[in-house]
Amino acid sequence: MNSELVAMVEYLEQEKAIDKAILFDLIEDAMASVYEKEVGEESEIKVEINRRTGDVTIIADVVIAEEVFDKRHEIDLASAQKEYGDEVAIGDTVKWTLQQDQMSRIAAQNTRQAIMQRLRTFEKERVVEEYSDMVGELISGTVRHFEKNELIVDFGRAQGGLGKMDRVPRERFDNGDHITALLKEIDERKSGPSIVLSRTDAKLVTKLFEREVTEITNGLVEIKAVARKAGFRTKIAVASDSLDPVGACIGIRGSRVKTICQELNNEKLDIIGYSEDEEEYVREAFKPNPIEEVEIDQDGRLIKLLVSEESYKSIVGRDGENIRLTEELMDWDIEVEKYVYDTEITFDEHIQEAYQTMMKLPNMDEGKARMMIDGGYLSLEGVSEASTDDLVEAGIEADHATEIIEYAKSRLQ
Known part of the structure; x- marks a missing residue:
């Protein structure tokens, strides 16, 4: 036997x-x-x-x-x-x-x-027979172990591999953790599990919205485009002829979008109302940041934005991330310029501004502030570059002069 x-x-x-x-x-x-x-x-x-x-x-x-x-x-x-x-x-x-x-x-x-x-x-x-119809869909399983730089996920009757390029860098999984991923493809030629998974593909976000938002499943809301930097930010454009598509995706008290964010380990999600009108679309894409002017070059597929200095940093995003994602979302090139306001002021206004600055110096009174201005000191930069003797010459006592020079330097650091 x-x-x-x-x-x-x-x-x-x-x-x-x-x-x-x-x-x-x-x-x-x-x-x-x-x-x-x-x-x-x-x-x-x-x-x-x-x-x-x-x-x-x-x-x-x-x-x-x-x-x-x-x-x-x-x-x-x-x-x-x-x-x-x-x-x-x-x-x-x-x-x-x-x-x-x-x-x-x-x-x-x-x-x-x-x-x-x-x-x-x-x-x-x-695997090919049982899972080929699931390519491009969500699949959930249990993390088993790492093997040759692949995260192996068990689905009961099969296993899948989550390779380095398909893992979000800041995500960490331990053996036994539940995980949901996109079934990207089935590759019979690769060594190890032939089911190829992805957590970085933009289609993962699309499928999560389809799962959570019934209005997308039944066709009332349409996902028009998705742009993603996995682990950091996703922009998704939605449209509907019969209801508020953004509100439907957010859900009551944000319930739907919170569930999706949790699945993506709190990746930032921008849900944008799609429009066929490029100006309206680009303004929606950068809300709540105001845009002063929009210029559209249809032939070159280029959108030029004029924005305030306060909005510029937020619109561009860290390392230009927000602009790049919006370009990908809209399939247009976007240029952003700062709007320069007319900041010319009268002489009296300039003196009044200098007076307010001098009054903020330590142990300063109106008389000494006037002496500083008469001596030509109109800003913290000017005070920080002065010597004690310079301020004494302007009428300030030596000890007080040293004190306000040090203060001005500390404020400018």
């Missing part, structure tokens, strides 16, 4: 969720292919395994020989006639049962490798 083989089949049945009959067939085919190479491919080999005991029977084509030199290829006439009768003769080929111990040690090692290869091939084929 080959209890080790039976135990292996039972383990694989539980671990891989593969029917026992299929496993036995796979093992028989693997053994047959190895033994054919062992005895010569001209000899057809058939392997049969007793499903209860695990005992292996090897049936091969052998030649009836007058003298037997290799029991794997030849059989003596007396033994053949005992099995087949007097009608067989020297030189005939008959089916004969070989013993496993007649095979070499190398064949035994190759058999284990062939079984595992057959098993991997079966699993990949099963």
Whole structure:
């Protein structure tokens, strides 16, 4: 009785969720292919395994020989006639049962490798059959371990791999964690799991909105475009003919968008009302930042924005991130310029501004402030560059002069 083989089949049945009959067939085919190479491919080999005991029977084509030199290829006439009768003769080929111990040690090692290869091939084929319709959809599983820089995720009947380029850099997962990802593709040629997952693909965000927002599922709200920098920010444009698409995506008290943000580990989400009018669309994309002027070059697909200095930094974003994402979202190039306001003021206004500045210096009164202005000190920069002697000359006591110079320098640091 080959209890080790039976135990292996039972383990694989539980671990891989593969029917026992299929496993036995796979093992028989693997053994047959190895033994054919062992005895010569001209000899057809058939392997049969007793499903209860695990005992292996090897049936091969052998030649009836007058003298037997290799029991794997030849059989003596007396033994053949005992099995087949007097009608067989020297030189005939008959089916004969070989013993496993007649095979070499190398064949035994190759058999284990062939079984595992057959098993991997079966699993990949099963994955294609069961999961091909899910490509481009969300799939959830359990994190198992890291293998060759891939995060391995278990789905019960299959496993998927989350490679480095498809992982968000700041996300961390431990063994046993629940994870949702996009089933990006099925690649039968890659080593390891053939299910390729992604947490960085913009389509992941699209599918999360489709899952959470019923108005998208039933067609009342349409997702027009998505632009994403995974782990940091996503812009999504939505439209509807019958309701407020942005409000539908946000949900009551933000319930829907909060669920999506949590799934994305608090990635920032900008939900934008789509418009066919480019000016209206670009203003929506940069809300709540005001835009002074919009100039549109249809031929060059270029939008020029004129914005206040206060809005410029927010509109451009860190390292130009907000502009790049909006360009991707709209499929337009965008240029941003600061609007320069007329800041010309009268002489009296300039003096009044200087007076207010001097009055903020420590231990300052109106008289000393006037003396500072008369001495030509109209700003903190001017005070910080003065020496004690300069301010004494303007009428300030030496100790007080040192104090206000140090104060001005500290404020400008």
